[in-house]
Amino acid sequence: MYWSMAVEQRLYLLFLRPAVRDVAGRAWEMYLTSRHHRCAVTQPTGDMMIKGSCLCGGIRFEIDAVRSLTHCHCSNCRKLSGAAFASYVHVDADKFRLLSGEDLIEQFESAPGSFRAFCRVCSSTAPGKAAYLTTVSIPAGLLDDDPGVRPKLHVFTGSKAPWWEITDGLPQHEKWVPGFAPKPQS
Numbered sequence: 001m002y003w004s005m006a007v008e009q010r011l012y013l014l015f016l017r018p019a020v021r022d023v024a025g026r027a028w029e030m031y032l033t034s035r036h037h038r039c040a041v042t043q044p045t046g047d048m049m050i051k052g053s054c055l056c057g058g059i060r061f062e063i064d065a066v067r068s069l070t071h072c073h074c075s076n077c078r079k080l081s082g083a084a085f086a087s088y089v090h091v092d093a094d095k096f097r098l099l100s101g102e103d104l105i106e107q108f109e110s111a112p113g114s115f116r117a118f119c120r121v122c123s124s125t126a127p128g129k130a131a132y133l134t135t136v137s138i139p140a141g142l143l144d145d146d147p148g149v150r151p152k153l154h155v156f157t158g159s160k161a162p163w164w165e166i167t168d169g170l171p172q173h174e175k176w177v178p179g180f181a182p183k184p185q186s
Helices: 005-014 018-039 075-081
Strands: 050-053 060-063 068-072 086-092 096-100 105-111 114-119 135-139 153-155
Touching: 075 086, 075 105, 075 114
Parallel strands: 068 153
Antiparallel strands: 050 060, 060 096, 068 086, 086 135, 105 114
């Protein structure tokens, strides 16, 4: 089915939250830019560059290498994603580059000392780095390219949705993976 750009724009604007409709023109321009970016054909360069962006395309980033991909079942991640769990790729901070959108990133303190980043235009969860870790956590759904890794484990299975069964055989951790819990503040 082929849609005209006018129909596509109306559908896009229909799904914007009312609070961001005042910047809808800018959001639409960013959407078109990101849409064009994703559809562009590129030649392989020999370097594995993984690109990603938020829904409106305002926040864009590149990754050199992904360390791991995990599924989190904590109640915060379930509520942020609106799903049974949230999937994240974890990247060494020096392998992550924010290309655009730093001014669009807002933060919400979801638990004492735990901040969630999101795009103020489209509300996509954005990449974030906990102060106590050397890695950046990126919602896997933001990736435009294959990260080259597959899910490694499940965390916070002790608070998973009661209607969801984990059947994939991956390791499960009741809470934090040992060694990755927040450090007590002194």
